[in-house]
Amino acid sequence: KNEVEQSPQNLTAQEGEFITINCSYSVGISALHWLQQHPGGGIVSLFMLSSGKKKHGRLIATINIQEKHSSLHITASHPRDSAVYICAVVDPWGGSEKLVFGKGTKLTVNP
Amino acid sequence: GAVVSQHPSWVICKSGTSVKIECRSLDFQATTMFWYRQFPKQSLMLMATSNEGSKATYEQGVEKDKFLINHASLTLSTLTVTSAHPEDSSFYICSARKQGSSFDTQYFGPGTRLTVL
Numbered sequence: 001k002n003e004v005e006q007s008p009q010n011l012t013a014q015e016g017e018f019i020t021i022n023c024s025y026s027v028g029i030s031a032l033h034w035l036q037q038h039p040g041g042g043i044v045s046l047f048m049l050s051s052g053k054k055k056h057g058r059l060i061a062t063i064n065i066q067e068k069h070s071s072l073h074i075t076a077s078h079p080r081d082s083a084v085y086i087c088a089v090v091d092p093w094g095g096s097e098k099l100v101f102g103k104g105t106k107l108t109v110n111p
Numbered sequence: 112g113a114v115v116s117q118h119p120s121w122v123i124c125k126s127g128t129s130v131k132i133e134c135r136s137l138d139f140q141a142t143t144m145f146w147y148r149q150f151p152k153q154s155l156m157l158m159a160t161s162n163e164g165s166k167a168t169y170e171q172g173v174e175k176d177k178f179l180i181n182h183a184s185l186t187l188s189t190l191t192v193t194s195a196h197p198e199d200s201s202f203y204i205c206s207a208r209k210q211g212s213s214f215d216t217q218y219f220g221p222g223t224r225l226t227v228l
Binding site for chain 2: 041104
């Protein structure tokens with residue numbers, strides 16, 4: 001079974017700071033998702049990546065397949081970035097398209 | 112983009128009643144939909160995988176007779192919580208895999224918050 005660990009669990013930053021959230025997994029995967037969950041609960045898919053790096057606006061996601069590690073970066077953070085960020089991996093050994101989720105990182109950006 | 116909606120967004124019901132939650136893919140056809148449950152301050156837990164036109168596959172520990180899933184069309188899956196009890200209060204989220212896409216791609220709905228009194 002794939003274990004997904006995120007760090008830190010909680011993160012508080014000042015507006016404008018550069019943010020990094022980390023995700024490690026134990027078993028080789030085919031793809032990794034970064035999701036954003038706002039206080040109301042709705043989930044938005046930010047990235048899906050299987051190698052290298054992707055960028056969307058102020059968000060950057062990287063993945064190192066050999067090291068089984070991914071990072072989500074937020075540049076010039078803003079209070080509206082406050083949310084829970086969840087890493088999820090596709091478990092190829094599960095026999096289906098199951099996603100295995102990390103417990104999330106709660107980000108609070110203060111003005 | 113690929114949009115998934117859920118209805119209702121929140122529901123409050125009395126213990127013993129049944130509640131139906133709809134998950135719709137608005138601009139694409141979804142051969143597979145997934146139902147997740149999230150308890151406060153916990154991660155999402157997969158409940159079942161629903162394939163259009165066939166029976167859902169339930170995860171271990173999820174009662175199929177209590178959580179009825181129907182995926183009657185390529186754009187609609189429903190989850191019915193039967194004889195709901197307060198312990199069923201949770202946030203229910205669906206996701207959908209676009210027909211023809213890789214199995215890695217899932218689009219998430221906004222979720223439905225169920226409160227059972």
